[in-house]
Amino acid sequence: MDWETPVANFPLKVVYSDGVEVQNGNRVTRTQAGNKPSVSWNADPNKTYLLAMMDPDAPSRYLPFLGEVLHWMVINVKGGNVTRGEEVVPYGPPGPPPGLGAHRYVFLVYEQPELITVDEQMKTSRLARIRYSIQDFAKKHNLGNPVAKNYFQTTFF
Template sequence: MHSFIFKLTNYNFVNTSKFTIIRRHFALFMEKEQIIPDVVKTKAEHKLEVKYGSHVVNEGNVLTPTQVKNSPVIKWHADDKDLFTLIMTDPDAPSREKPIYREWHHWLVVNIPGNNIKSGDEISQYIGSGPPKGTGLHRYVFLVYKQPGKIDISKLTKLTNKSGDGRGNFKAEKFANEHHLKPLVACNFFQAEWDDYVPEIYRQLGGH
């Protein structure tokens, strides 16, 4: 009996230690890639699981606008009784060197029960990556915050994916503070630069 208890305790300790190491690694990565402080000031509790079909988002890996043109499948640890906010944002608009439009947000969904995004209130419809030609790699950051309660969406402006109006100079941290969102439950990001699909996005947004 004592041996079983020791093994069980040791198993829990090893798993807790492993979780702590993974969390610490990702927190350091957020700082290294300047997600902290360019987008948020606090570390995420978990790494967010984001998949575009067979393409997995993983700590700043490079994907193409073609690969991310449709909204991804996203999962995080959640209780169905809790509500969450999902943000996808680009802090490098129009470029990382001169981010005068920081941030340009690509997706905003609030009042998500658990991690069932489709049951949440979509405030800004999904728009894939569309970095201007010659501006290099942009970071596309996904953030999930826990809400203290339901957000009154009547006070928020809904944005379609047919226009870029109202997307620029967004601040995820400011939005989180205004709505008392905490903690930052999960985060992840990828990078992308211009490819041949980007002009299609601009036509969709009415730019060309």
């Protein structure tokens, strides 16, 4: 997956509580990204969406042998109202290891063709979030490609 290129004509606005806005690869500190952000996009009020936050750089961007890590997932978001969607994976703040460089934290929005149900293991197991393939999940639920995307970078220090 191309993690960094924004989706044309479909901006994804991500703002943390202290007003720090994610802007296609800017630096955001772990402290600034410590709490769940506000997320919005040009959503159709009659459609349903999925929002996910991924770290594709575990344990490092240049040696990502642990695969993608799922940090947040909200499904069945009607018309872009994230607070009314079903948070199946609670927000997990960035946690790149010390000394391994910057990690990218990517927010993805997919349009859902129908409501999604997930198993309880995904909701409760931290291990289920490691080596998590958002592409496989999208394929399983016929989501296609993301309709909106944004990301930031952060380091341990």
